[in-house]
Amino acid sequence: MKDHLLNYWARVRGGEMGSLPAVLGLVVLCTVFGIVRPVFFSPGNIANLFTQGAQVTIIAMGLVFVLLIGEIDLSAGFASGVCAAVLGVTLTNHGWPWYAACLAAIVTGTVIGLILGLLVAKMGIPSFVVTLAAFLAFQGVGLALLKEGTNISIRDEVIVGIGNRNMTPLLSWVLAVVVIVGFTAIELIRWMRRNRRGVTTDPISVVVARIVTVGAMITFLAWVLTLERAANPLFATVKGVPVIVPVIGVMLIVWTFVLRRTAYGRHIYAVGGNAEAARRAGINVDRIKISAFVICSGMAAVGGIVAAGHDSSVDSNTGGSNVLLYAVGAAVIGGTSLFGGRGRMIDAVLGGMVIAVIINGMALLNQNASTKYIITGTVLLLAAGVDALSRRRAVVTR
Incomplete structure (x- = not known):
């Protein structure tokens, strides 16, 4: 046991911190909020943490794939909003069954990811530029689908149940x-x-x-x-x-298996570690990049469906506001590197929990929006700083 602890500490000092900062941060935040506001640990509030952070966590799970290959997707938030709008229009306005409407939303997300991936991989446009343009364009697409801001109510029991039932x-x-x-x-x-x-x-x-x-x-x-x-x-x-807990759990198991137990997962890490070396090893780098964007936008669609069910409606704010920033923050805070090649699917879940705890705790303390944003931004900056320092430490100790 002693030797194991010493070896673990040596790995941490060498830059292999993994999800340790997120776990420690989660413990500290929960302890502080629980002491200041004991209601934080009430059954109702703990249940709210899972439902409130579901959309961000699911989108962050998709973003992990893009971050692992060393890219970024700034459009994931509004892509989830577009997919939620497709769900609302087909489900409520056209009377489609819930499974057909969900399929339409997920197919929409898949097409979005395919287009983004092709522009990045085949045309060589930086992902920052492509997804920033999409970030702006999808706001317009969402408004067009919702007829310039119309609110669409979601009454289907299955969709609403995913986000609210127990x-x-x-x-x-x-x-x-x-x-x-x-x-x-x-x-x-x-x-x-x-x-x-x-x-x-x-x-x-x-x-x-x-x-x-x-x-x-x-x-x-x-x-x-x-x-x-x-x-x-x-x-x-x-x-x-909450029903959303096993839903996220199943996705966590599936994507963890994909990343850790399949050749595709190993290729994802290889491309993120060194794209040129991966290409010389016979890996189709373009295909890997395209697939990562497809998965990211597909998960954004799932996040949009969950958000629509939780709110029982879809409007122009679905997927907007700070959803993207929180999702990226969740992946990074959880331990996924912004530089590619390092991260796990559990990172998105841990980071999503940290984001949910901060937002929930600040609300319980009756803090205004400015304080909440400052604290969340500071935590994200610290996570990015830990990532950069640990990577530099890992290079020095090799």
């Missing part, structure tokens, strides 16, 4: 048990495989400690979220894990 307490506990058992199995199988192959691995005590810690956290959250949250339980009861 699982039953029984299903919530079943979900918690499944996650704990699954995490335990993955950790133990990974340890046994690496140990059998003679590959350097964590001591079994560290693996067990990790399993116990994660299991305790999940059990605590399940317990809190299955408590009664309604102001007047006699008229209505509000219990259970």
Whole structure:
């Protein structure tokens, strides 16, 4: 155990910080807000953290792919707004079923990503310029779809339920048990495989400690979220894990598998690390870049659908305002490098939690918008500074 801790500290000093700053920041923020405003840890507020940060987290998950290849997408926020507008028009105005409207929104996002990727990869236009132009253009597209700002109500129970409904307490506990058992199995199988192959691995005590810690956290959250949250339980009861939690969890598992267990994921990291070296190794760099933008805009579409369901409406502000900045901030704060080649899908989730905690905590403290923006911007700047310093440290120690 001691040797493991020393090796871990050596890696941290060498620049391999990963998600450590985000985790520490999350602990500090929750502790401060919980002490100043104890209501922060109330069941209702904890549930709100998951639903309020869902759109930003989902868009950030898509942005991780683009950041990993060393590019940027400044249009992801308004792209999600355009896709949400497509959902609203087809669902409410034309009476499409929810699954057809969702498919139309996701296809729209895929086409958007394909166009952006082609302009960046095939025409060689910097992604900053392409997506900045798209950032401006999609505002106009969204207004056109909404007829210059018309609000479209979303009444479909499935779409609204994704953003607002809760699982039953029984299903919530079943979900918690499944996650704990699954995490335990993955950790133990990974340890046994690496140990059998003679590959350097964590001591079994560290693996067990990790399993116990994660299991305790999940059990605590399940317990809190299955408590009664309604102001007047006699008229209505509000219990259970928000539906959006397993939705994000499934996407996290899928994209983590893609990045860590497939050749495509290895190619993403290779292109982000050194595009020319990847090209010489036989990787189709252009195809990888195009696919990253497609995934990013596709996830933006999913984020737009979730936002439309949460708000039960679509308007010109959907996907606008600070959504893009928060999404990019979530990915970077979580540990994804702005320089490409380094990051994980869990970074988007951790960063999204940090953003949600800041926004929620500032609201509980009755702080005005200016203070909220200053603190969020400062946290993002610190995250970017840690990224730059850790990368420089890693280069020096090689």
